[in-house]
Amino acid sequence: MSARVFMKRLAAVEIDPARSNQHEFNAGRLRQELGLKGDPCQGAVEFLFYKADDAEPAIVTESYTLYDARRNHPSRTEWRMYYTNRGVAAQARADDLMLLFRIDSKTHDLVALVVRRGTSLERELVRQLASRESEQFIEDLFVDSTIIDANTRRILLKVLRRTVPEGPLKVYPFTSHALFRQAVTQDEMPPTAAMADAALGVLADLEVTEHDPDDFIHLALAAETALFMTIEEKLGNMRLAELYLRTGPDFLATMKFAMSYQQSRKSRRGRSLENHFRSLLARLRIPHGYQCTTESGKKPDFIFPSCAAYHDPAYPSHSLRVVGCKTKVRERHAQWLGEAARIPLKYALCVDEELTDALIARYDGKLRFFLPTPILDAVYADRPSRPLLGSVADLIGELRTATATPRRN
Incomplete structure (x- = not known):
């Protein structure tokens, strides 16, 4: 049936x-x-x-x-x-x-x-x-x-339209990248870690460095997305042709195909920001602990300067920091507030263009949001909540100060 x-x-x-x-x-x-x-x-x-x-x-x-x-x-x-x-x-x-x-x-x-x-x-x-x-x-x-006709399928599959990169990435030859050729040969999307490493290679080709943290995060995400979608488009066209040979151009078969790719995009995007922030911290030599347990059932993304410091009662709480990473905040803010009980002010790194002024103001003094400068300038520059938001460079400055030799209580 x-x-x-x-x-x-x-x-x-x-x-x-x-x-x-x-x-x-x-x-x-x-x-x-x-x-x-x-x-x-x-x-x-x-x-x-x-x-x-x-x-x-x-x-x-x-x-x-x-x-x-x-x-x-x-x-x-x-x-x-x-x-x-x-x-x-x-x-x-x-x-x-x-x-x-x-x-x-x-x-x-x-x-x-x-x-x-x-x-x-x-x-x-x-x-x-x-x-x-x-x-x-x-x-x-x-x-x-x-069965649905070709034009209807074409419109439905716009959910998978590939975003055209901007700025220096617009002319980058992603189809010549070694990871693209490997993915096509193996007919398989590379793992997230390999995609992140490839994106850092693209940044090196473009002479983008960690010395501008905002550009580093913004362009690393954009480079990984552009490479991912270039590979996805090639593999997707091949698999879509195979699907229609097996099942015919059926409505639900088309949508199941589209949504499987949409879910893959969401899953990859969720880890990309973490991966690139870890790379930035390593390059800037900022000590941190990654996804360690702070309390029972609580595992924040990043603890500064280390997990050991967090669990050391003698280490001053005012020198500890916690950062959560999420491309889209959605309901994650409630989870962040419940993590790392020793640290009253939580930090959140995101690239979310849909934060409301009410949400940002509600968490003033409890949860501070940091975003790359290109997003702050394009989306939040004239918003009442802009003074409450920080850039990636602001976040790095906060972490450097906190992870310097701590002041004892």
Whole structure:
């Protein structure tokens, strides 16, 4: 039996907080059709918002809970699916088309395509999956995945569009890099550590050094991303051709392929910042401990000057520092606050362009965010929260001061 896809028109009360705080769908049949078990049943929802045919989709990760609102009733059930609405309201509109489905039957995680009404992608998805015209699609519908045409596949796969590097990386010959040739020959993406080393080699070719910490981190991440995506594009085209030879250009096969690559990007990006920050610390000879246990179950990314110093009661607490690394902060800030109890002010190194003024101000004196200068200048320069943010050079200065000969209590 083919995997099932839930199709519906979004209603204003389901997405707009000004209309309702509902953020729920009726889910009795949805639970059965998608094979979601348990009460409650919980998982992540990866929303892909296709707002125009010529643009890649915006991606927002939310969570959901599917539950029986009448679980205590002796004879009635009322299944509802509640989802968090941190980013959906800003991206979706009433009457947009939503396609909800499972990529992997082994997990309860879901993918939701939200496609702007009136786009060619919206019209073609309704025509090819629901066998009707867009204007005729009104009621919720469950359909089997089916073959889709080449243009529809092309638009859907824009989720994998390769970012064109800027600045000195724009003309760098990534397809001539030894790691690119190795990956194509072996038909395998290199491990994260190898990608990080290759990125440092690119920086050496461009004469970028650790003496400008902000450029070092910013360009190391950009170089690794550019090399990764160059390899990904080559391997992806080869594997996509093989996939369609085996299964045909099916809707769910296409999306499963795309989301597997999207997940690979997220996993790699999560470790890249840590790797390049470790390289920067080593080059600048700043002593540190990496991912050591501070308290039971707590393992922060970096402790300064060392794990041994942290666990030495005689070592002054005011000379200890902790740094957490995360490309996107999301909910990690709560975790950071619970780590390294001896250190009241936590440091966070990130490249997140979506930090809100409210979040930054809320943690003033508890958690300080540091970002590369190019991001600070492009995103936060005119924001009220800018004085509370630091650059990578600021962070290095703080760590150098703290790891100098400590003052005893």
